[in-house]
Amino acid sequence: MMFLGGPRREDPAQGREAAPRSAPAQAVEKLRAEGLKAWFGATLALKGISLGMKERRVTAIIGPSGCGKSTFLRCLNRMHEVAAGARAEGRVLLDGVDIYGRGVDPVQVRRRVGMVFQKPNPFPTMSIRDNVLAGAKLNGVRLREEDALFEKALRRAALWEEVKDVLARSGASLSGGQQQRLCSARALALDPEVLLMDEPCSALDPIATARVEELIHELAERLTIVIVTHNMQQAARVSHYTAFLYLGELVEYDETDVLFTKPQNPRTEEYITGRFG
Amino acid sequence: MDRYRRRSAIDRLAKAACVAAVLLALVPLASLLAYVAAKGVSGLSLSFFTGLPKPVGEPDGGMVNAVTGTLVLVGLACLFGVPPGVMAGIYLAEFGDNRFGKAVRFSADVLSGVPSIVVGIFVYTLLVLWMRGFSALAGGVALGIIMLPTVTRTTEELVRMVPDSLREAALALGVPRWKAIVRVVLRTAAPGILTGLMLAVARVAGETAPLLFTAFNNRFWSIDLSQPMASMPVQIFTYAVSPYEEWHRQAWAAALVLVAMVLALNAGARLLLHRRAPR
Numbered sequence: 001m002m003f004l005g006g007p008r009r010e011d012p013a014q015g016r017e018a019a020p021r022s023a024p025a026q027a028v029e030k031l032r033a034e035g036l037k038a039w040f041g042a043t044l045a046l047k048g049i050s051l052g053m054k055e056r057r058v059t060a061i062i063g064p065s066g067c068g069k070s071t072f073l074r075c076l077n078r079m080h081e082v083a084a085g086a087r088a089e090g091r092v093l094l095d096g097v098d099i100y101g102r103g104v105d106p107v108q109v110r111r112r113v114g115m116v117f118q119k120p121n122p123f124p125t126m127s128i129r130d131n132v133l134a135g136a137k138l139n140g141v142r143l144r145e146e147d148a149l150f151e152k153a154l155r156r157a158a159l160w161e162e163v164k165d166v167l168a169r170s171g172a173s174l175s176g177g178q179q180q181r182l183c184s185a186r187a188l189a190l191d192p193e194v195l196l197m198d199e200p201c202s203a204l205d206p207i208a209t210a211r212v213e214e215l216i217h218e219l220a221e222r223l224t225i226v227i228v229t230h231n232m233q234q235a236a237r238v239s240h241y242t243a244f245l246y247l248g249e250l251v252e253y254d255e256t257d258v259l260f261t262k263p264q265n266p267r268t269e270e271y272i273t274g275r276f277g
Numbered sequence: 278m279d280r281y282r283r284r285s286a287i288d289r290l291a292k293a294a295c296v297a298a299v300l301l302a303l304v305p306l307a308s309l310l311a312y313v314a315a316k317g318v319s320g321l322s323l324s325f326f327t328g329l330p331k332p333v334g335e336p337d338g339g340m341v342n343a344v345t346g347t348l349v350l351v352g353l354a355c356l357f358g359v360p361p362g363v364m365a366g367i368y369l370a371e372f373g374d375n376r377f378g379k380a381v382r383f384s385a386d387v388l389s390g391v392p393s394i395v396v397g398i399f400v401y402t403l404l405v406l407w408m409r410g411f412s413a414l415a416g417g418v419a420l421g422i423i424m425l426p427t428v429t430r431t432t433e434e435l436v437r438m439v440p441d442s443l444r445e446a447a448l449a450l451g452v453p454r455w456k457a458i459v460r461v462v463l464r465t466a467a468p469g470i471l472t473g474l475m476l477a478v479a480r481v482a483g484e485t486a487p488l489l490f491t492a493f494n495n496r497f498w499s500i501d502l503s504q505p506m507a508s509m510p511v512q513i514f515t516y517a518v519s520p521y522e523e524w525h526r527q528a529w530a531a532a533l534v535l536v537a538m539v540l541a542l543n544a545g546a547r548l549l550l551h552r553r554a555p556r
Contacts, residue, residue, distance in 0.1 A: 082448055084374065111451030121442040125464050135450040138460050183446070190450060 029093075030055035030224040031076060031113075031194055036090035038071050038080055045071045047248040048090065053194075053241075058216060058225045060239035060256065062232060064271065068248040069228045070118075073196050076226060077113035078106035094194070111135075114187035118199040120179035122171030122186070128163050131171040131182055135190040149189060157185035158215050177208025184215060195219060197227040201234065213238050232272055236260050244268045310536065317533025320526035325534075330496050330512075333521045340531060342498050343512040346413070347482060347535075349500060350492060350508055353417020354481050358424030359474060365425075366432025366470075371458055373433070382433075389426035396422050397487030405491060413499075413506035416492025420481045427480065431473030435466040468549055475546035479539045485510035509535045 029052040038046040045068045053059045061069040074080040075088045078099060091098045099109045122131050130137065132150040154160040159181040163174070171182055180200055187195060197216070201209040216225060216238045229235050235242050236256060243253040244267075252259060252268045263269040328339025365385070369378050400419040405411055439462045447457035463470075493505040494515060500506075509531045516528035 077449065079445065079449055082445065107451050107453050109451075110449055115449040117442060117445065117449075119442055121440075121446040123443060123446065123461060123465075134447075135452070138447060138450065138452045138456055186446075186450065 027054035027057055029053065030095065031226070032093040033072070033076070034091040034093065036072070036075055036088065036092060038068070038075050038088040039086065040071075040083070041085040045248055046075070046088075049245070049248075049250045051243055051250055051253060053224060053226055055224050056220060056222065057240040058220045058227060058238055060235035060242045061226065061228045061245060062230070062235050062242060062271075063245035063251075065230065067245045069245050070198050072245065073115075073198050073226060073228050076194070076196055077110050077115055079110070079115060081106070111139075111190055112192055113194040113196060114190060114192035116180070116184050116187055116195065116197045116200050119203055120176055120183050122174070122179050122182050124170060124172040126171055127168050128171050128174070128182060129167040132185045132189050134186055150185075153185040153189035156188050156219065157181045158211060158218070159185055175208070177204045177211060180204060180208070180212060181215065184212075188219075192223065194224045194226065197225065199228050199230060202230065209234070232260075244271060246271070313529065313533050313536055316529035317531075320528075320530030321533065325527065325530050329498055330507075333523055338523070338527065340507070340509070340512050340527065342495060343507040343509045343531065344534065345498075345500065346492070346495070346507040347509045347538075349413060349502075349506060350416050350420060350488070351478055351482050353413065353502070354420030354424055355474070355478065357418055357421025358428055358477070358481075362425045362428025362477075363432045363470065365429045366434075367436055367458065367463070369429065369433040370436035371462070382430075385426040385429045388422075389430070392486075393419075393423055393484055394486035394489075397490040400487065401490035408503070410503075411491060411493035411505040413492050413502045413504065415490075416488050416506060416508070417502075419487040419491045420484060423484060423487065424477045424481050427477040428474060431477070432466075432470050435469040435473065436462060438469070439465045472546040472550045475542050475549070479542040479546075482539055482542070483510055483535055485514055489514075 031053040033049050033051045036046055036049045037044065049068075049072060061072060063069050071080060076092055078088075080086050080088050088100065090100070092100055094109070094112065098104070099106075099113075122128075123134060126134060129150060132153050133146065136149075151160060151164075154163065159178060162178060163182075166173075171179065174182060180203070184195075184200075201212050204212065213234065216227065219225060220240075227235075227238065239256045241253065242256045242259045244251045244259065244263075244265075246267055252263060252265045254264075259268065260272055263272060322339075324337040325339045326344060327341055328337045329342055330340060331338035365381065369382060372378070373381065396419050400415050400422070404415040404418060408415065443461055443465060444457055447461040448454065452460070488508055488511050492508060492511070494511045495505045495507040513528045513531045513535070516524040516531070519525070
């Protein structure tokens with residue numbers, strides 16, 4: 001895992017060496033957006049996006065602020081419509097089934113497609129232990145082997161060693177980076193098939209960021225990850241595929257290596273070389 | 278340098294004026310407490326809390342019925358006022374950004390401005406006349422109506438204070454919205470809501486006017502909700518306007534107990550709020 005603790009690379013072309021090995025082409029699509037449009041009130045935030053996200057791969061969404069990358073992510077587990085006046089149109093296929101189809105319960109979708117937010121948001125009234133188990137407990141699921149479940153989730157989130165002796169403490173007592181991994185553990189305890197991460201490192205220092213990136217890398221062996229980031233070095237480090245969004249439209253999508261070295265669209269090139277955004 | 282000295286002189290002057298204003302504002306409160314305490318202590322005895330009202334001249338008169346009555350009436354008020362108030366508050370905070378929500382908010386504000394005696398008359402015409410008699414139940418309803426707007430608006434405010442990120446966290450875990458509200462949002466806001474409830478109870482515990490038409494008064498021991506019930510404020514009123522020295526003493530004692538109860542509730546509420554701040 002040489003790409004973890006090393007110094008931040010300023011040049012994305014250099015970062016490429018550190019990026020995960022080029023992904024095999026035969027990976028199947030786990031999630032696919034087709035003509036996805038999203039509104040906030042009368043404002044069109046996504047202008048029809050079609051994009052496939054491959055199974056057990058990390059797909060990064062990059063783009064300047066306000067380009068719709070978070071909105072796109074939130075459409076993938078129907079969290080977009082939670083905001084007042086927000087709505088979405090188009091199709092999002094999860095294993096070929098449209099999650100916006102008639103009769104699909106958004107609550108069920110969210111159990112299969114988990115989410116980690118930009119700001120760590122553990123439940124302050126719950127202990128670390130209850131935070132991890134919150135998904136099951138809030139849903140009234142009786143847990144057999146509770147201990148095994150939350151230990152597994154915390155281990156997968158690479159947090160177990162740090163918190164195993166303080167499980168009764170409040171989730172809010174942890175540091176920011178630990179809180180973010182606690183939120184990941186909380187999402188992982190539900191055993192989702194897809195994990196959406198909305199700028200999970202923007203509130204973290206470089207060391208905590210490295211831990212989360214390591215985590216992303218390990219999780220990708222088991223599940224499909226879509227990550228929104230405004231940090232291009234991060235996209236280069238953690239993702240197999242990268243999509244560049246601009247003004248609500250998909251400008252370019254390719255394997256991360258290719259997109260960062262041989263961008264086809266001049267806009268992409270300008271953005272990744274830091275000329276705007 | 279001269280300007281600096283002038284500035285600090287003005288600063289000292291302004292500070293002194295503020296301190297003086299605070300002291301002035303504290304004078305009525307302090308003197309009231311001191312006066313009630315001084316007057317009330319002599320009337321306090323074991324029989325005050327155990328005995329029933331006695332005719333003048335008989336020893337060991339007390340107001341166990343009024344103390345109990347106030348507790349029962351406040352309990353009834355909570356029963357009628359808290360559940361609808363809390364639920365209305367949740368509605369306003371979570372779903373109330375529409376015209377209906379605005380109307381409810383406006384009515385709650387109007388209701389909190391209605392003089393309590395008007396609430397008493399309202400319950401009198403609605404319940405007392407219909408039930409053909411004063412009753413503890415009617416008193417509880419009147420006090421509950423007085424609590425309602427306070428409870429509603431405090432709950433709304435505190436539910437609104439729960440950050441959206443927690444709602445999203447719960448929803449993203451595949452928790453249905455109602456469960457996210459009950460188990461996460463309400464749970465997070467609970468200490469604050471409890472504080473608000475205690476303040477509302479403190480306000481209602483000393484109400485006299487609405488009880489005159491509803492629970493009325495009772496010289497005897499009664500916890501029958503369909504019968505008139507004694508309460509400390511009404512008993513204080515009755516004794517205070519009487520010509521007897523002994524009753525005056527008891528009225529002062531009751532006033533002291535009532536003030537102590539309200540103070541204890543306020544202090545308890547503040548303590549709760551305080552303890553919730555650091556984690």
